[in-house]
Amino acid sequence: MRGCQKVSGTPARPGCNVPNCKLRRESFDSVPSKYCKKHTCEHFSSPPPGKPRCDKWKEPWESVCSHHVICPISNCNQARLQFRLSGPEPKYRRGKFCYNHKCLLEECGELRSTLGQGPLQYRPYCNEHICQDSACPAMHVEGFNFCVNHKCESWGCPAPRASRRFCDNHNRCQWVPWGSCALPKEENQDFCSRHLQCETQDCRLRKAPNLKHCVKHTCRERDCKDSSGNYAYCIEHRCGHEGCGEHRTVGATMFCALHSCQSRGCKLLRTPRGLYCETHTCIYSGCGNEKVIRELCEFHFQEECQEGVRADHDEERRRFEYERERGRNTILALETELRQRDQTIQQLRGRNAWVPY
Numbered sequence: 001m002r003g004c005q006k007v008s009g010t011p012a013r014p015g016c017n018v019p020n021c022k023l024r025r026e027s028f029d030s031v032p033s034k035y036c037k038k039h040t041c042e043h044f045s046s047p048p049p050g051k052p053r054c055d056k057w058k059e060p061w062e063s064v065c066s067h068h069v070i071c072p073i074s075n076c077n078q079a080r081l082q083f084r085l086s087g088p089e090p091k092y093r094r095g096k097f098c099y100n101h102k103c104l105l106e107e108c109g110e111l112r113s114t115l116g117q118g119p120l121q122y123r124p125y126c127n128e129h130i131c132q133d134s135a136c137p138a139m140h141v142e143g144f145n146f147c148v149n150h151k152c153e154s155w156g157c158p159a160p161r162a163s164r165r166f167c168d169n170h171n172r173c174q175w176v177p178w179g180s181c182a183l184p185k186e187e188n189q190d191f192c193s194r195h196l197q198c199e200t201q202d203c204r205l206r207k208a209p210n211l212k213h214c215v216k217h218t219c220r221e222r223d224c225k226d227s228s229g230n231y232a233y234c235i236e237h238r239c240g241h242e243g244c245g246e247h248r249t250v251g252a253t254m255f256c257a258l259h260s261c262q263s264r265g266c267k268l269l270r271t272p273r274g275l276y277c278e279t280h281t282c283i284y285s286g287c288g289n290e291k292v293i294r295e296l297c298e299f300h301f302q303e304e305c306q307e308g309v310r311a312d313h314d315e316e317r318r319r320f321e322y323e324r325e326r327g328r329n330t331i332l333a334l335e336t337e338l339r340q341r342d343q344t345i346q347q348l349r350g351r352n353a354w355v356p357y
Contacts, residue, residue, distance in 0.1 A: 018057050041065040042094075063093040071098035073111075075120070081109075105129050105139065133160065200227045221247070241269060263290055 013024040016036035023036035028045040035057045042063045043054035056065035064080075071078050078098035085091045095102055095109045103110050103126035112122035116134030123130050124137050131140045131147035138147035144158050145151075152159045152167035159167035165188070173181040173192035183192035198205045198214035205214035212218075213227045219234035226234035231245030239246045239256035246256035253260045253267040261270045261277035268277035274288020282289045282297035289297035296304060 041068060043068050061091050063091075069094065071101055073097065073101045076101065103129055200229065 013032075015021070016023050016025055016039055017034045018036070018039045021036060021039060023038065025035060026033050026037040026040055028040070031053065033040045033044055034055065038060040039057040041054040041056055041058045043051070043065070047053045054065060054068060056067055058065040062069075069079050070076070071080050076098060078100060079094075080098055081095040081102055082092050083095070085093055097109070097111055101112055101122060102108075103112055104124045105126075108126060108129060110126035110128065113125060113127045113130040114122055115127060115130065115132070117123060125139050129139050130136075131138050131150055132145040133147070133150040136147055136150055138149065140147050141151055146158075146160050150160055151157075152161055152170055153165045154167070154170035157167060157170055159169065162168040162171060165171075166185070171184055173183045173185055173195055174190045175181040175192070175195045181192060181195060183194060185191060186193055186196055189196055196206050197203075198207050198217055199212045200214070200217035203214060203217055205216060207213060208215045208218055211225050213225070217227050217229070218224075219226050219228045219237055220232050221234070221237040224234060224237060226236065228234050228238075231238050233245065233247055237248055238244070239248055239259055240254035241256070241259040244256060244259060246258065248254060249257050249260055251267070255267075255269055259269055260266075261268045261280055262275040263277070263280040266277060266280055268279060270277055271281050271288065273286065274281055276288065276290045280290050281287070282291055282300055283295045284297070284300040287297060287300060289299060292298045293301045
């Protein structure tokens with residue numbers, strides 16, 4: 001016919017063998033399937049090594065046929081674990097094993113380990129994730145072959161524990177320098193019994209955690225690890241007064257509040273008679289008050305001032321009495337002289353009265 005052309009190409013693929021399915025059959029690795037892609041079992045498209053391709057069909061939402069839904073472990077009738085694929089349509093895939101035979105680690109789909117177990121007995125995790133101790137059901141620590149309870153606690157050591165917390169190599173006492181003591185550690189401790197003993201002389205008690213001395217002989221000052229001896233504080237933090245074990249006051253003073261001079265900024269020992277040291281104590285005999293003026297306390301300075309005022313007053317009074325007495329004597333002498341003059345004048349007048357003319 002005019003205008004018609006013969007179209008060349010591959011012949012159309014046969015239809016899917018599943019009843020009522022109108023899709024065409026699919027080929028995988030050049031091997032044709034009897035079914036379309038939606039109905040071809042995963043064991044046909046991707047058969048396990050050494051296994052024949054599956055010729056059974058599957059539901060469109062499944063990944064395997066009804067035969068391969070069952071767990072492949074002998075005598076197991078449980079279905080393989082199923083999980084949904086992301087996407088708008090509900091599609092699912094099957095894991096390799098059922099829940100009872102799959103590794104308990106969520107992201108792992110391998111078979112559980114049979115290491116150290118009897119026939120048909122399985123441990124909770126696969127060989128890659130199970131602790132290599134044959135009697136342990138726990139998962140191993142990442143990067144190691146054993147779990148936290150069976151791995152040596154020494155940092156980075158992959159060896160299994162030999163006793164308590166460490167392997168044979170790391171179970172030795174960690175007394176510094178390391179390796180100088182070959183005795184085994186005490187349980188849940190880093191040192192042997194000898195090096196766990198308080199270092200204070202003649203003490204047999206155990207050291208406090210991370211300290212050199214027991215609780216009784218450790219200085220009570222925060223962050224101080226020195227021995228307190230028979231006191232509450234070490235020699236650096238206790239009062240320097242002989243026999244006193246109280247805490248030194250804040251600052252560079254060597255004494256406690258009871259024995260340090262109370263004068264501001266002074267760090268010396270106070271005298272037995274008061275609150276101040278010799279430098280800051282009143283020089284007045286028996287006085288323990290603080291010096292204020294001219295080596296004296298306020299009280300004795302005022303007393304000295306009052307004595308000075310009284311002395312000046314007495315001197316002024318004596319001088320006044322002296323001057324008054326001297327003035328009185330002068331007056332008496334003048335009065336005597338005047339009387340004598342009056343007498344002389346009277347005598348002269350008497351003589352002149354009867355002299356004849």
